[in-house]
Amino acid sequence: MVKLIAMYRQPEDKAAFDHHYTNVHLPLAKKMPGLQKIEITKVLGTPMGTDADYYIMAEMYFADEEALKASMSTPDGKAAAKDVMGFAGNIVYMMIGDVVEG
Template sequence: MVKLIALYRHPEDQQAFDDHYENVHAPLAQKMPGLQRLEVTKIAGTPMGEQAPYYLEAAMYFESEEALKQAMGSPEGRAAAKDLMGFAGPLVTMMIGEVTATGERV
């Protein structure tokens, strides 16, 4: 399993960012073929109580790197990428990671 990770730095207008992310960007991203899970985390701070350099983290899970590449090249993936660059291009850092260990505690 792989995930596409997006780390967003603090936007100037958090309310406008949140509104766009929740009402426009996330719904576009959720239409990407092969997407198994979209997990969004609003960063609360560091363990030392300081403000973290990032405001939001989003992780999109796919079965394989090939599935991720196909999703990104799809019309839905291109629409999500175009939207991302329009509202958060300067704020976002993107990475791809391989998920090697899982285990949820109940």
């Protein structure tokens, strides 16, 4: 299993970010074929009690890397990618990870 991880730094306008993310972006992302599970983590802070650099971490799970790449190349995958770059391109960092059971 692999996951696409999106780390969002603190947005300037959290209310506007939350509204777009919840009402526009997540519905687009959930249409991606092969998506098995999506987890959204709102970052509360650091263990030292300070503010974190990141606001949200999104993890999208797929069967394998081929399924992820295939999903991203579909119209639904391209729509989600275009949307994220439009509303959060300057604050998002994305990576792909291999899920390893601990």
